[in-house]
Amino acid sequence: MKPHILILGAGFAGHTAALHLSYLVRNKADVTVVAPNNRFTWFPSLVWVGTGTMREKETVFALKPVYDKIGIAYVDARAKIINVGTQTVTVEDAAGTPSDIHYDYLVNATGPYLNFEGTPGLGPAAGNTTSICTVEHAVQTRERYLEVVRAAQAGRRGRIVVGVGHPAATCEGAAFEFLMNVHADLKRRRVRDLIDLTWLTNEPEFGDFGVDGVEALRGGVLVRGASLVRMLLDESNVQAIAGAGVTRVEPGRVHYERVGDEPGSVEFDLAMLLPQFRGIPMRYIDAAGTDVTDAMTLPSGFMRVDANYEPKAYEAYRADDWPALYRSPSYDNVYAVGIAFAPPHPISKGKKTGSGLAVVATPPRTGMASGIMGRTVAENIAMQVDGKTPSHHARMSEMPAACIASMGKSLWSGSAATIIMTPVVRDFERYPKYGRDVSLCDLDVGLNGAWTKRLLHSAFLWKLQAKPGWQLVPE
Numbered sequence: 143m144k145p146h147i148l149i150l151g152a153g154f155a156g157h158t159a160a161l162h163l164s165y166l167v168r169n170k171a172d173v174t175v176v177a178p179n180n181r182f183t184w185f186p187s188l189v190w191v192g193t194g195t196m197r198e199k200e201t202v203f204a205l206k207p208v209y210d211k212i213g214i215a216y217v218d219a220r221a222k223i224i225n226v227g228t229q230t231v232t233v234e235d236a237a238g239t240p241s242d243i244h245y246d247y248l249v250n251a252t253g254p255y256l257n258f259e260g261t262p263g264l265g266p267a268a269g270n271t272t273s274i275c276t277v278e279h280a281v282q283t284r285e286r287y288l289e290v291v292r293a294a295q296a297g298r299r300g301r302i303v304v305g306v307g308h309p310a311a312t313c314e315g316a317a318f319e320f321l322m323n324v325h326a327d328l329k330r331r332r333v334r335d336l337i338d339l340t341w342l343t344n345e346p347e348f349g350d351f352g353v354d355g356v357e358a359l360r361g362g363v364l365v366r367g368a369s370l371v372r373m374l375l376d377e378s379n380v381q382a383i384a385g386a387g388v389t390r391v392e393p394g395r396v397h398y399e400r401v402g403d404e405p406g407s408v409e410f411d412l413a414m415l416l417p418q419f420r421g422i423p424m425r426y427i428d429a430a431g432t433d434v435t436d437a438m439t440l441p442s443g444f445m446r447v448d449a450n451y452e453p454k455a456y457e458a459y460r461a462d463d464w465p466a467l468y469r470s471p472s473y474d475n476v477y478a479v480g481i482a483f484a485p486p487h488p489i490s491k492g493k494k495t496g497s498g499l500a501v502v503a504t505p506p507r508t509g510m511a512s513g514i515m516g517r518t519v520a521e522n523i524a525m526q527v528d529g530k531t532p533s534h535h536a537r538m539s540e541m542p543a544a545c546i547a548s549m550g551k552s553l554w555s556g557s558a559a560t561i562i563m564t565p566v567v568r569d570f571e572r573y574p575k576y577g578r579d580v581s582l583c584d585l586d587v588g589l590n591g592a593w594t595k596r597l598l599h600s601a602f603l604w605k606l607q608a609k610p611g612w613q614l615v616p617e
């Protein structure tokens with residue numbers, strides 16, 4: 143009987159792993175993907191859905207036809223229990239009907255649990271703030287945003303707050319991109335002067351983005367991301383608050399504690415604040431039925447992999463603390479990739495407020511990094527299927543990352559900040575001065591970025607739907 147590879151989650155990491163496995167193990171193994179809602183979401187374009195400049199249907203596609211085409215089984219369900227002893231996952235479909243699926247190799251790529259409850263009053267359920275973390279959230283943000291716009295068009299002043307809604311949130315880059323798109327869109331609609339725009343972030347410094355910032359050599363001159371972001375905030379007339387850990391939200395007002403400052407609050411008509419990310423709640427049990435969730439995951443709910451989780455001071459962090467294989471230290475047939483794996487420590491330096499609240503921008507695992515991890519794990523599982531020892535590595539302290547933050551979608555008057563860093567996690571042993579190869583880092587702002595961002599949207603949606611030649615588009 144052929145070995146069975148089971149992938150939980152069909153986002154950037156899981157879906158990329160599935161695409162690669164479809165040809166890497168063709169005829170040698172069966173592959174099944176379990177994910178709810180039969181839908182892939184291209185998250186980077188939700189910043190445009192939230193401002194009403196892209197229709198939501200342009201950011202999603204149905205998974206099943208893609209899997210049918212590449213010979214992969216698809217189960218529309220959610221994983222609930224992973225039995226690492228019997229190698230079985232209990233899944234539940236939309237009606238709540240459970241069933242068990244056996245695996246020989248397992249990839250946990252279930253992405254983030256959006257922990258709105260981690261901040262009292264935050265999120266769509268509480269009704270005070272919005273998010274752009276799902277298509278539905280982005281649509282709700284658009285509706286609320288357009289109400290503020292309509293009020294401004296009728297002459298009424300408005301207040302919009304954008305940022306992160308938890309002291310240990312991540313994904314500041316996506317929130318910043320939304321902020322810049324709101325600014326550009328308000329200008330386009332000729333109401334920018336009637337709206338007070340605030341940027342509220344847990345980053346210790348503007349432009350940190352949870353990766354300890356970025357610097358690049360341009361024409362022999364060192365350029366810092368912090369200066370670039372400050373310039374963009376100043377040019378856009380945004381009130382900006384860094385080092386802020388949001389503690390609670392009430393109707394029309396968000397409260398925060400701030401590193402090196404008094405606690406404060408900001409009033410809003412619309413607040414788009416991203417929540418903290420945690421691991422998707424799943425129970426892990428062994429063959430005897432004993433709950434081993436605490437051994438398999440960190441308290442954050444993310445799965446332990448081959449990283450060094452020993453607690454240490456920020457200055458003692460090492461590049462090789464970061465995982466290479468994304469494989470469970472206890473089970474060599476179980477992997478976790480993308481947001482589902484537990485990072486060993488923050489990349490950005492966290493700080494405490496006067497009351498002792500830790501404010502830290504936690505590590506982002508962006509689409510590109512998640513895709514690279516998905517492909518790497520696919521390659522390693524294919525090696526295991528062939529009886530070989532996995533040898534493909536994808537440490538975040540070795541891999542580059544490119545991020546294009548749009549600042550207006552128009553291909554004629556839009557703009558985007560292009561940020562490239564190599565590697566994502568600083569490695570001071572290899573690059574003693576900056577921890578990165580600054581000649582391979584880049585920071586740029588311009589119309590060319592707007593074209594690149596639009597091109598990426600089309601190229602990646604082509605690839606992810608496994609259309610002809612998809613292998614030519616890299617992660």
Ligand SMILES: Cc1cc2nc3c(=O)[nH]c(=O)nc-3n(C[C@H](O)[C@H](O)[C@H](O)COP(=O)(O)OP(=O)(O)OC[C@H]3O[C@@H](n4cnc5c(N)ncnc54)[C@H](O)[C@@H]3O)c2cc1C
Pocket residue numbers: 150151152153154155156176177178185186187188189219220221222251252253254274275276313316422479480481482507508509510511512545546
């Ligand atoms: C608004 C926004 C904008 C962004 N912009 C960018 C950008 O410009 N560039 C960039 O590189 N990154 C960007 N990101 C980050 C990027 O989206 C993430 O890095 C990426 O989605 C992580 O991939 P993942 O596969 O780990 O998780 P996801 O893509 O979230 O996929 C998780 C999958 O698991 C499924 N799932 C959940 N629970 C279960 C369960 N119990 N059982 C089975 N399946 C389950 C989900 O349905 C989904 O299919 C953005 C994120 C957001 C929110």
